[in-house]
Amino acid sequence: MSVGCSPVPMLKWIKADLHIHTVLSACADLDMSPREIINTAKLLGIGLLAITDHHAIDNVAACREVAKGTGITVLFGMEVQTREEVHLVCLFPSEDLADSFAALVAQHLPSNWLSLGAGEIQAVVTANDQVVRLDQRKLLASLDLSVEDVCGAVARHQGLTIAAHVDRPQYSLLANLGFVPPELPVAALETISDAAALHKKHPSTVGYPLLCSSDAHCLPMLNKEKYTYFYVAEDVTLSEIRMALKGEGGRKVRIEN
Amino acid sequence: MLLSQIVKELTLDQLTDFHGAERTVGGVYVADLISLVMANAKQDDLWLTHQGHQNIVALASLLRLSCVVIGGGMRCQEETIRKANEEKISLFGSTLPIYELAGRLYVCGLQPSAYAEMD
Structure with missing residues (x-):
C-alpha cells in the first residue's frame, strides 16, 4: 500500500448533456422548469447537466436544489x-x-435594452417551480465582446468554453x-456531426474534443439519439470534465448512440 | 477599377498600411458570415462586411482579395489590424451603412458580372 498518495477515485461512465435552457430563456418552452428538467433527466438516465440560459445564471441554483439526492450533478453554465x-x-x-462572470456579461450587453416580443417570457423560478420574477430585459443580444474576449474572461473565472452547435x-x-x-482556447466543440464528417468539411476542427449536447428548449429535446459520456469520478466537478476533455488521469469522453 | 480610386471615391478610412494601392478591384462581395465568403468570394474582390474579427485577414489572404472594407461604423480588433499588416492585407473602415457603400461601389462601375454583360 502506498503512503502519502491521494486515493485514486472510482471512475465511471456518466451520461451528460451540457447545454440546456430553462424558462429563463425567452426561446424555451414554459415546461423547462427545474423540476421538469431534473425529472426528465432522471428518466433518461442523464447524470450530468449544465444549465445554460442566455446571459443569465439565475435558474441554476434552483435546478441544483431539485437535483439534490437524485445523484444528478448540475453545473453552473451560461450561453453567451x-x-x-x-x-x-x-x-x-x-x-x-459564475456570478462574477454574469456581472461582467451584464456590463457588456447593449445599454439600450430591446423589449421582449409578444408572448416571450423569461422567468426566474424556485426549486418548487414558483416564479420569483420575470426578467423584462431581452437577454439574447450580442455582447460587445469578441470570441477571444469571452474565452479569456471565462478562463479568468476558472471556467471552460465550449463552441456551441458548430x-x-x-x-x-x-x-x-x-x-x-x-x-482559440475553446475546450471542446459541440456538434451533431460525426468526427470524420466534421473534420473533412472543417479541417480547423481537428484536435478539439467533440461533445454532443441537446441545446434543449423543450423537454422532448432532452431525449436524443446520441449523448456525450464522461468517464470521470462519481463526484463530478468541472475539473473532472476538464481532465476528461484533455484525456488526463484516466478520465475520458466519448459520444455514443 | 484601381483600389486607390475606390478609396478616394468612397472616402474610406485607412485602418492598416495601404498595401497595393495600384491593385485592380475585380468585383465586390458583401457578407458578414465568413463561411459564405469562403464559399463565394473571388480573387481581387473587395469584401464589404461588418465583421472585424481577425479571421477576416486569414481569409482575405487565402482568397487573395483586394481589400476588406468594414462598414457601418463597426469596430475592428487591434489584433485584426496587426495581422493584416503582417499579411499585407489592406483594411478600410467607414461609418456609412454597408447598403450605402454597396450602392456607391455600384455607381463606380463595380456591377455584378451578369448586369455588366447586359449593357
Whole structure:
C-alpha cells in the first residue's frame, strides 16, 4: 500500500448533456422548469447537466436544489452570444465564479435594452417551480465582446468554453467565423456531426474534443439519439470534465448512440 | 477599377498600411458570415462586411482579395489590424451603412458580372 498518495477515485461512465435552457430563456418552452428538467433527466438516465440560459445564471441554483439526492450533478453554465454572433457555452466551477462572470456579461450587453416580443417570457423560478420574477430585459443580444474576449474572461473565472452547435448555419463559430481561430482556447466543440464528417468539411476542427449536447428548449429535446459520456469520478466537478476533455488521469469522453 | 480610386471615391478610412494601392478591384462581395465568403468570394474582390474579427485577414489572404472594407461604423480588433499588416492585407473602415457603400461601389462601375454583360 502506498503512503502519502491521494486515493485514486472510482471512475465511471456518466451520461451528460451540457447545454440546456430553462424558462429563463425567452426561446424555451414554459415546461423547462427545474423540476421538469431534473425529472426528465432522471428518466433518461442523464447524470450530468449544465444549465445554460442566455446571459443569465439565475435558474441554476434552483435546478441544483431539485437535483439534490437524485445523484444528478448540475453545473453552473451560461450561453453567451459574442460580438460576431457566435454562441459559446461557458461552464463554471462555482456559483461565486459564475456570478462574477454574469456581472461582467451584464456590463457588456447593449445599454439600450430591446423589449421582449409578444408572448416571450423569461422567468426566474424556485426549486418548487414558483416564479420569483420575470426578467423584462431581452437577454439574447450580442455582447460587445469578441470570441477571444469571452474565452479569456471565462478562463479568468476558472471556467471552460465550449463552441456551441458548430454545425448550424448561423450563430456558430464555423458559420460566422469560417474556421476555428488559431489558438482559440475553446475546450471542446459541440456538434451533431460525426468526427470524420466534421473534420473533412472543417479541417480547423481537428484536435478539439467533440461533445454532443441537446441545446434543449423543450423537454422532448432532452431525449436524443446520441449523448456525450464522461468517464470521470462519481463526484463530478468541472475539473473532472476538464481532465476528461484533455484525456488526463484516466478520465475520458466519448459520444455514443 | 484601381483600389486607390475606390478609396478616394468612397472616402474610406485607412485602418492598416495601404498595401497595393495600384491593385485592380475585380468585383465586390458583401457578407458578414465568413463561411459564405469562403464559399463565394473571388480573387481581387473587395469584401464589404461588418465583421472585424481577425479571421477576416486569414481569409482575405487565402482568397487573395483586394481589400476588406468594414462598414457601418463597426469596430475592428487591434489584433485584426496587426495581422493584416503582417499579411499585407489592406483594411478600410467607414461609418456609412454597408447598403450605402454597396450602392456607391455600384455607381463606380463595380456591377455584378451578369448586369455588366447586359449593357
